[in-house]
Amino acid sequence: MSRGEAIGLMLAIIVVAVAAVLPLILDGYWLSVALTAMMYVALATSWTLFSGPTRYLSLATGAFFGIGGYLVGLGMSDYGLSFWLMAAIAPVVATALALLIGLATLRLSGVYFVIFTLGLAEMIRNLVSWIQNNFLGSRGLYVLTDFTDADIYWMLLAVSVAIFALGWWINRSRLGFALRIIGSDEEVAKHVGIDTAWSKVVLFMVTGFFAALIGALVAPRYSYIEPNVVFSPELSFIVVVMALLGGIHRLWGPLVGVIPFTLIWEGITISFPNYTTLFLGFSFLLIVYFLPHGVVGLMQSLVRRVGR
Amino acid sequence: MDILISGLLLGGTYALIAMGLNLQYGVARIMNLANGEMLVLGGLAAFWLFVADGLSPIATVFLVAPLAFAGNWLIYRLLIRPLVRRAKTQGQLDVDSILSTFGMSFIFVGLMVTIHGEYFTYSYLADPFSILGTTVAVNRLVAFIAAVAIGAAICFWLYRTQSGTAVRAVSVSTEAAGLVGINVERVSAFAFAIGGAVTAVGGTLISTFITLDASMGVIFTMKALIIVIMGGVGDIRGAIIAALLLGLVETAVATIIDPGLTLVAAYVIFLSVLLFRPQGLFGRRAS
Amino acid sequence: MTSQSVPILIVETLTKRFGGLIAVDQMSFDVREHEVMGIIGPNGSGKSTTMNLISGALKATSGTIRLKERELTAMPAHKIARLGIARTFQLVRVLPDLTAIENVVAGAAFAHKPRWGAEARAFAVALLERLDLGGKQDLPVGSLTYIDQKRLELARALASEPEVLLLDEWLAGLNPSELKIGIDLIASLRDEGRTVILVEHVMDAIRSLCDRCVVMNSGRKIAEGTPAAVLSDREVIRAYLGDG
Numbered sequence: 001m002s003r004g005e006a007i008g009l010m011l012a013i014i015v016v017a018v019a020a021v022l023p024l025i026l027d028g029y030w031l032s033v034a035l036t037a038m039m040y041v042a043l044a045t046s047w048t049l050f051s052g053p054t055r056y057l058s059l060a061t062g063a064f065f066g067i068g069g070y071l072v073g074l075g076m077s078d079y080g081l082s083f084w085l086m087a088a089i090a091p092v093v094a095t096a097l098a099l100l101i102g103l104a105t106l107r108l109s110g111v112y113f114v115i116f117t118l119g120l121a122e123m124i125r126n127l128v129s130w131i132q133n134n135f136l137g138s139r140g141l142y143v144l145t146d147f148t149d150a151d152i153y154w155m156l157l158a159v160s161v162a163i164f165a166l167g168w169w170i171n172r173s174r175l176g177f178a179l180r181i182i183g184s185d186e187e188v189a190k191h192v193g194i195d196t197a198w199s200k201v202v203l204f205m206v207t208g209f210f211a212a213l214i215g216a217l218v219a220p221r222y223s224y225i226e227p228n229v230v231f232s233p234e235l236s237f238i239v240v241v242m243a244l245l246g247g248i249h250r251l252w253g254p255l256v257g258v259i260p261f262t263l264i265w266e267g268i269t270i271s272f273p274n275y276t277t278l279f280l281g282f283s284f285l286l287i288v289y290f291l292p293h294g295v296v297g298l299m300q301s302l303v304r305r306v307g308r
Numbered sequence: 309m310d311i312l313i314s315g316l317l318l319g320g321t322y323a324l325i326a327m328g329l330n331l332q333y334g335v336a337r338i339m340n341l342a343n344g345e346m347l348v349l350g351g352l353a354a355f356w357l358f359v360a361d362g363l364s365p366i367a368t369v370f371l372v373a374p375l376a377f378a379g380n381w382l383i384y385r386l387l388i389r390p391l392v393r394r395a396k397t398q399g400q401l402d403v404d405s406i407l408s409t410f411g412m413s414f415i416f417v418g419l420m421v422t423i424h425g426e427y428f429t430y431s432y433l434a435d436p437f438s439i440l441g442t443t444v445a446v447n448r449l450v451a452f453i454a455a456v457a458i459g460a461a462i463c464f465w466l467y468r469t470q471s472g473t474a475v476r477a478v479s480v481s482t483e484a485a486g487l488v489g490i491n492v493e494r495v496s497a498f499a500f501a502i503g504g505a506v507t508a509v510g511g512t513l514i515s516t517f518i519t520l521d522a523s524m525g526v527i528f529t530m531k532a533l534i535i536v537i538m539g540g541v542g543d544i545r546g547a548i549i550a551a552l553l554l555g556l557v558e559t560a561v562a563t564i565i566d567p568g569l570t571l572v573a574a575y576v577i578f579l580s581v582l583l584f585r586p587q588g589l590f591g592r593r594a595s
Numbered sequence: 596m597t598s599q600s601v602p603i604l605i606v607e608t609l610t611k612r613f614g615g616l617i618a619v620d621q622m623s624f625d626v627r628e629h630e631v632m633g634i635i636g637p638n639g640s641g642k643s644t645t646m647n648l649i650s651g652a653l654k655a656t657s658g659t660i661r662l663k664e665r666e667l668t669a670m671p672a673h674k675i676a677r678l679g680i681a682r683t684f685q686l687v688r689v690l691p692d693l694t695a696i697e698n699v700v701a702g703a704a705f706a707h708k709p710r711w712g713a714e715a716r717a718f719a720v721a722l723l724e725r726l727d728l729g730g731k732q733d734l735p736v737g738s739l740t741y742i743d744q745k746r747l748e749l750a751r752a753l754a755s756e757p758e759v760l761l762l763d764e765w766l767a768g769l770n771p772s773e774l775k776i777g778i779d780l781i782a783s784l785r786d787e788g789r790t791v792i793l794v795e796h797v798m799d800a801i802r803s804l805c806d807r808c809v810v811m812n813s814g815r816k817i818a819e820g821t822p823a824a825v826l827s828d829r830e831v832i833r834a835y836l837g838d839g
Contacts, residue, residue: 127569177704181693183692184690184691188688190652192673277414279418281413285412
């Protein structure tokens, strides 16, 4: 292990330790904010595993997240299955769906992929509502567990650590290298022997897996699951903004975006609930026109300029 | 028969919307994901003027068209052109314009919610009318006729005038068009503006028979995109046929199964296009 | 020496249509082991299309391409690369987000004879030195000169230890002194016993480097043989200079 890596590992352990004791200090409102932030850390980081190196913008987060929450609700409410079983099944279902979507769209240009994922959450919401109303009976689904907010927070922290570890491993692996080459020049990637379609599909499945897992783990927080709420297209966009705001060229980049954005977003939701959409819109423009490489990219170029 | 007539009437309006997007993506090469919001804005204008001043949506069309043209031209000049200039590749331009137009679409939604947060419900020419034994509302027929007229005018412009030919040249190749002395940037801005105006007018027309609300734009964006991809990017004839097909399938699904499944039906079509004919209905397989 | 070697790449009645245009028309030729084979012809005669068909960048309309016993015709580009065909591109394509050494490792990591980790790095360093890019391994590729980018692209192609190396106008755009360096470099590849297909406009390079060459015009093969023989062929001269 090199010196830089050792320092990085030390820092990571300190950050995780601090994050782990937070629920012992915080309570009520601030714990719930921390829980939301931890959920977005996990979502944005796993989103970046795929979209960062390949530059294929995925808007499927809301759909996979919804599958996680919905399946937990359905299994527990209608079939009396355990939370843990459903939390294990949901990511597998989402991974299979990601495989199908990936095979259909990732052979084509990035534009088709964005478009396909753009309406995906809405489409699944319509489909699930229809199935629910016509075949399963149109009652709500309950997720009743003994979990406290702190328990959910710790589970999400564990998932985040797993995502970071996986991301670290992928970045050092041949697969991660292949994705960087794909993001750089897909034609060259094919000609050096990379199965570009398959590499993208595998990573897309990874993000689908985690988004559904996170959706499943967060489900107990809401107790009552409704397709209209749990399949949220907005969630996909928030995750994209957070990740891009932080910067997607580093594994820890999204982390830098998530924390401030969650705090501001919470503030706006409480004080100016009618302006959240407007705020999201301006955030996108801010990123495109002023922070194309995220806050981390900006800091790096500032450091470089000062260093000169 | 009911499905056929209603489907074709709906498809006619879809064709107009897709034509707007085709001008923006096929010519200006900007993937405009705020397209649906432009449509809803056109609908909002119709609703507002009808409720406030009793102005007929047909008259509103003549107001919306120049305003949307000017608005979209400004958007291109102020927000899109910097992206075009800094992009090194089309892929990078796609990512940038997708993100930027997402931003715009949320801003439009946010603004429209503050103007009118509920459904744009109004009733204009909702009287029944009978064609070929099928009863349809007059407003659907009027919207269809207006869409056909506008579409025909655009086609005439594209295929029979010099400026239209320049636009088509840019859609084939920006490089070659530049070499023969066409000001690509101006033509792109113009095509983007016309495309936006066409979409907004489509929204004005569609609002006479579909109740819109501020957040519905994304669904129309999806539909327009599916039509454009199914028809083949830049292919007007393909888009018209694709639009009619989508109108038909949606109407059939809504009538026979459930109106809540139209987007699902559109996705099924989209998926089959991606799997079997990603180059569009009439496109040659790109090599 | 070439006459005894076995054919390694065999192209038979290869045809590529783009709509109504026939870019490559019933091309047949073979390439023998350890030989440098040139494909020449006027602009638009189908040379680069032929290269793209061999590397899998384009799919053939009909005909077959075989590498040893394996049929490549319907294979995707990455499988062809793994079987041992590496290429450079007509317009130089280095990977802009990667450093020089990473560009070479990219060529080694996935293809014909995969190398990874320390082994790949050591191999890449050796290749960079072999191509006079020693000391530039950690530079971002954007800061390299044109000929260095060309060298880097060649290093990436060599990193897979290909059975057949495709050089698509690799010498194009070099100035006269660079051209000499370039020709010497390809000559040294030939002396190492590599099998190379060369699409080239530079006649000096064809004369000095190629064991044999194929001449294309309007998608068809109009001549085949040693450079000296084909360049004095009447039809070839007519193709280049026109009927006048």
